[in-house]
Amino acid sequence: MKNFDLIKLPFSKENPILVQVLGVCSCLAVTAQLKPAVVMALSVTVVVVLANVIVSLLRNTIPPRIRIIVQLVVVSTLVVLVDQVLKAYVYDVSKQLSVFVGLIITNCIVMGRLEAFAMVQKPWASFLDGLGNGIGYSVILIVLGFVRELFGSGTLWGYPVMEKLGLYSIGYENNGLMIMPPMALILVGLIIWWHRSKNKDLCE
């Protein structure tokens, strides 16, 4: 596989959420608003890239029998590091994300990429793969966060868009369903539908 494909494919035909359907649970949970979605996207990208590189560097020394444990130790260490750094430097954001930073450890994208890619590929390729998947995850998260915050709360990044547009005065109401997790699932479903209609070869 060419290096460029490693970054590009997770965007389109190998998107972790749309095609591999990994990492869906955090994508439902943190996308009620744009800001946590963006920070979560960044944190996951950082963790998946670093974990990919570290595991790839260690790959020849890792005994296959305990490889999952080794991967978990690497991922958890990174996640705790990210959490500590967020708490020290961007305290407010870290509070908004709260439990979800810790839950990056269990994000299937991270473990999935380590198992499927980093364990058998060189560090540079793993770096690109992690970056591609991180971005592929981020794009979906940000789209969801955008739509859900705009139509669910009438704001974007906390800015009252709908109010400024004067829509409330002509009878517009926020859609309460948007901020509920099931709506995120429905939106992901719609995106997957659109995505498959563009990429017919993905349909079974």
Place this chain on the structure above:
Amino acid sequence: MAKSFSNRYIFIYSAALVVVAALILTVVSVSLKPMQTKNQQAEAKQMILKTIGVEATRENADKLYAENITEDELCDKGYIYYSYKDGVIIPLHGTGLWGPIWGYLALDGNGTVVGAVFDHKGETPGLGGEIATDKFAQRFIGKKFSGQPIVLKKNADKDNYYEVDAISGGTMTSNGVTAMLEDAFERYGSLKALTIEKEEDEQ
């Protein structure tokens, strides 16, 4: 992958890995601790100041706090509260859906809420986590912290002194806030600063 590893190798490898990870985390945790603690303390002061309408940044929180808040005192039941020029500020502690929630209520001499602020450790962002927003806290202004505890409920009556609109999608957290307010009422409901004009409210 075909390489085979001896048990001894596996044991040593895993032990070494864990020790290295622990070392890294210890170093980072110890070196970042002072900054984190500072953030937390400044944040508590910011929250207290916010209830009386003083917007403080993390940097000037110490100074503004010293200017606006007088000594913390203990009420007759042994719980701490703070005083400012028009009344008292009481701290709230409780549990939400996923972890601790807390906040402060600023009350004037009549026990009317003049400012509120809430926060949480791990409520769901966008749902229960909304208690940390100004929008939620403002619902408390004008409510009464005397006579009976304030409760959160759906479609609360805006003119009722003891009802506040709950958060849609955050029922468990809202219930936690109600329990926290009840708890606080038990602790501080008999504060001298509040009981003076209590009879007025019970008409």
